[in-house]
Amino acid sequence: MKLVLRIEVSNFRSIRQVKLENLGDFSAFVGLNNSGKSNFLRALNAFVTDDVEPGQPLRVESDHYRSAVRSRRKKIIRVTLHFALPAEFKFRRGLEPVEELLGRSFSLTKAWVLGEPQPRIYLNDAPGVLSAEDRLKALQFLSLISFRYVPNRVLPLDIIKEEHQALRDVLIRRLGKKAKQRDEVFDLIEQTSSKLIGHLTSDVHSVLNDIESVRLATPKSLAEMIFAFGYKISQGTVEFDDSVQGSGVQSLLMYRTLHLIDRDYFQKFGWRQAAIWALEEPESSLHASLEASIAAFTSSVAREPGNRLQVFATTHSDLITQYSDRGYLVSGTASGSEAKDHDTAELLGLTSKAGVSRWVHPILFHNLEPVLLVEGKFDEIFLQRVLRIAGMESVLRITYLEQLAKDDRTGGVEELREYVRNNASAIKSRAHTAPVLVALDWDSVGKRGQFQRWFEPGDPFAVMEWAENEANPRLSRRFRGIERFFSDRIIETAIAQGVNILERRTSQIWTVEPEQYEAVKLSLSNIVQAGITSEDIVYAQPFVDRLKAKLQEFGAQ
Numbered sequence: 432m433k434l435v436l437r438i439e440v441s442n443f444r445s446i447r448q449v450k451l452e453n454l455g456d457f458s459a460f461v462g463l464n465n466s467g468k469s470n471f472l473r474a475l476n477a478f479v480t481d482d483v484e485p486g487q488p489l490r491v492e493s494d495h496y497r498s499a500v501r502s503r504r505k506k507i508i509r510v511t512l513h514f515a516l517p518a519e520f521k522f523r524r525g526l527e528p529v530e531e532l533l534g535r536s537f538s539l540t541k542a543w544v545l546g547e548p549q550p551r552i553y554l555n556d557a558p559g560v561l562s563a564e565d566r567l568k569a570l571q572f573l574s575l576i577s578f579r580y581v582p583n584r585v586l587p588l589d590i591i592k593e594e595h596q597a598l599r600d601v602l603i604r605r606l607g608k609k610a611k612q613r614d615e616v617f618d619l620i621e622q623t624s625s626k627l628i629g630h631l632t633s634d635v636h637s638v639l640n641d642i643e644s645v646r647l648a649t650p651k652s653l654a655e656m657i658f659a660f661g662y663k664i665s666q667g668t669v670e671f672d673d674s675v676q677g678s679g680v681q682s683l684l685m686y687r688t689l690h691l692i693d694r695d696y697f698q699k700f701g702w703r704q705a706a707i708w709a710l711e712e713p714e715s716s717l718h719a720s721l722e723a724s725i726a727a728f729t730s731s732v733a734r735e736p737g738n739r740l741q742v743f744a745t746t747h748s749d750l751i752t753q754y755s756d757r758g759y760l761v762s763g764t765a766s767g768s769e770a771k772d773h774d775t776a777e778l779l780g781l782t783s784k785a786g787v788s789r790w791v792h793p794i795l796f797h798n799l800e801p802v803l804l805v806e807g808k809f810d811e812i813f814l815q816r817v818l819r820i821a822g823m824e825s826v827l828r829i830t831y832l833e834q835l836a837k838d839d840r841t842g843g844v845e846e847l848r849e850y851v852r853n854n855a856s857a858i859k860s861r862a863h864t865a866p867v868l869v870a871l872d873w874d875s876v877g878k879r880g881q882f883q884r885w886f887e888p889g890d891p892f893a894v895m896e897w898a899e900n901e902a903n904p905r906l907s908r909r910f911r912g913i914e915r916f917f918s919d920r921i922i923e924t925a926i927a928q929g930v931n932i933l934e935r936r937t938s939q940i941w942t943v944e945p946e947q948y949e950a951v952k953l954s955l956s957n958i959v960q961a962g963i964t965s966e967d968i969v970y971a972q973p974f975v976d977r978l979k980a981k982l983q984e985f986g987a988q
Contacts, residue, residue: 895978
């Protein structure tokens with residue numbers, strides 16, 4: 432979820448003046464040690480809580496940029512956040528005046544001035560500070576956001592313990608009035624807690640096979656009613672407290688717990704309406720598979736449709752960077768920290784050259800998720816939106832040759848075949864549950880065997896096909912690729928916009944002149960990018976169904 436679209440920071444610690452644009456659902460700040468990465472998270476924390484770190488209030492005299500340098504100018508630290516509230520973000524009854532003041536798209540600025548006891552607050556580009564009444568409304572808005580700053584030196588169990596009351600609240604809300612007798616209460620608490628953390632066991636077991644189950648340590652009697660939550664970890668026939676587990680298991684438990692609590696608040700109208708996580712090097716002390724697991728989990732909950740969580744993380748990890756959807760290369764310069772935004776594939780190349788992270792073969796990106804390799808950019812654009820409507824957006828990653836190769840290749844089945852042949856050994860090294868699936872257009876299905884010849888049964892690879900007999904019957908064979916599976920509405924919209932699509936009057940078949948096809952294809956893609964509905968994927972649905980079945984064969988769902 433992109434709740435915050437832009438961040439502007441000035442005169443804070445190592446940051447002289449930086450504007451962060453194009454923020455993603457999960458944004459990564461990557462750079463060498465001491466480049467100033469964490470100061471962006473601290474600036475976020477200060478904006479929401481007035482603390483630079485938990486329990487450490489912002490102090491202008493020491494937190495101002497180059498605070499040791501004497502200047503006659505008054506010291507002011509500014510942080511501005513530009514918000515765009517999703518439809519799911521609701522203002523509870525009584526907060527209508529807050530929504531009236533702010534709207535759904537707005538910016539708020541906090542300015543800490545040396546000698547002033549509290550920060551000034553500005554709305555949008557207004558030159559004057561908010562009145563006392565409007566300031567309260569702005570703070571009421573911020574109270575609807577659960578902000579979590581997790582420094583890399585924090586102990587995960589300390590955070591879990593801090594959330595005991597929130598976990599109890601979640602359980603109580605889930606229990607409701609189900610138990611009619613006192614004796615039923617404790618069994619019901621245990622049953623409800625098991626459902627509550629159902630994904631935890633599979634998540635932990637997938638990376639640590641010796642752990643068989645995880646459960647909440649809940650009360651068994653009235654004497655235990657005043658209890659502190661914890662987790663019990665089963666290994667064989669023995670249960671251990673969470674406190675004796677390593678930092679990796681504790682980190683998994685921590686992130687799952689925080690998401691569990693935040694998600695529950697979202698489901699209750701009037702409670703917190705969104706969450707922002709600021710994570711400092713979440714990969715610390717983790718081996719590679721645990722690192723990948725946390726990266727994949729964090730990414731999936733941030734980009735899950737309808738979820739109201741936005742994540743910012745500092746990192747040196749190529750895995751964290753891979754799973755982010757936007758990245759910033761942070762560098763320390765003579766004029767302060769700088770942050771330049773890049774797409775994640777480009778950023779991985781830059782950080783490996785700079786010695787920040789390891790180089791990773793592009794076909795091994797997102798090594799815990801299946802990858803769907805399509806023939807070109809237009810295929811990716813359409814399929815991303817199809818999978819979103821089908822509820823599969825977070826199940827697999829879609830990529831195409833220009834993204835992977837980063838050279839002068841233009842896509843198409845022949846170049847795709849050569850890429851798969853040249854990188855077959857890398858594909859074979861992927862996990863069986865994270866295969867590479869190649870999607871061939873309906874007019875390329877005869878080349879299926881050319882792709883499969885380099886692989887054996889059991890390899891993490893398969894070829895998917897768009898079947899011609901499933902295409903829109905009103906589109907002629909001159910619609911050469913994925914466009915032949917577009918709905919009537921998309922075609923009619925294009926015609927209404929003046930796109931050069933012809934209709935054969937006798938057969939009511941739409942066609943296009945070959946020399947016009949590339950221009951038509953671009954126009955159709957622009958319409959798809961503007962938004963499609965469930966009615967627009969009717970001809971793509973059979974392909975989606977086969978894709979689901981293939982993923983199940985690999986154990987990927």
